[in-house]
Amino acid sequence: MNTTGGRVLVVDDDAASRELLEVRLSALKCEVAMAADGREALSAIRREMPTLALLDLQMPGIDGMEVLRALRRDGIDLPVIVITAHGTIESAVEAMKEGAYDFILKPFDPKHLEIVVRKALEREGLKREVEVLTEEVDRRYHLVVGKSTRMNEAVETAKKAAASKSTVLLLGESGTGKEIFARSINGWSERKEMPFIPINCIGLSKELLESELFGHEKGAFTGA
Incomplete structure (x- = not known):
């Protein structure tokens, strides 16, 4: 199966989790950027808009839920896959109500991670193609x-x-x-x-x- 690629931002305060996700995403031919907390994540998103973000919910300082709310408040349309540990499914559901695209559980299932990331990137790719075509039609006519x-x-x-x-x-x-x-x-x-x-x-x-x-x-x- 081919991947749509893209620039993916990984946000997790756990260095081992960031490195593992970087390896998995690089295997999908994604360009990976990393942030260790919510503040770094918001700065990276505003500075250089990624195609997709993988966001840990439980982080010190600005947590994942606050990042989601900030994106929504600022009108930033970015697909976000939240990362959560077992026993925090309710938080993941709440995150999806705040605009998250999907969630994955720790420890990561490589196959499930690949499927969710591929779907998110393909969906974003199709969305951007539609936007480009719409702009072209508007410009032409x-x-x-x-x-x-x-x-x-x-x-x-x-x-x-x-x-x-x-x-x-x-x-x-x-x-x-x-x-x-x-x-x-x-x-x-x-x-x-x-x-x-x-x-x-x-x-x-x-x-x-x-x-x-x-x-x-x-x-x-x-x-x-």
Whole structure:
């Protein structure tokens, strides 16, 4: 099984546990950084955002639960796997309520550790891919507003159309931005969560245009 890799921060006040986790994570081709307490962890996260954090709950000073609350308070979206010893499952459950992704028990089961870490990294990788694609779509289809009075009027008209439930017909020569306006109207409307499906009408024959757009009954024409 392939790992998604990534930079993982290990936070544990026990040096032996940190070293063991470093060995296990390095075997998964992860870049590993380490912190010995909650204060170091918060500093490392704010300085160089890791892909994932493994966080011991029971530490002197700022413990794991306080670190989780600080991340949540500061709006830092970081997947965290909490580390807990046997007999402290309730604390692990409480940590997940505070935003932790999952938990692992001490002593570590290598296979379970690998599965949990892989899933967390793969989930984060997919999440970041979606964010990149969303940004690309927004960039590509963002309505560029000109400074001219006519363009501002066109934008205001498009926004009014988006607020209605009426069918909208956009007319203009090729290359004037009809599809960009159409996507923007869809994005401004209550239907923005619904699919936007562009159709190249030029590629449809006159005879099949109505059928392609609105459907047809079986047998309505040859081949239907």
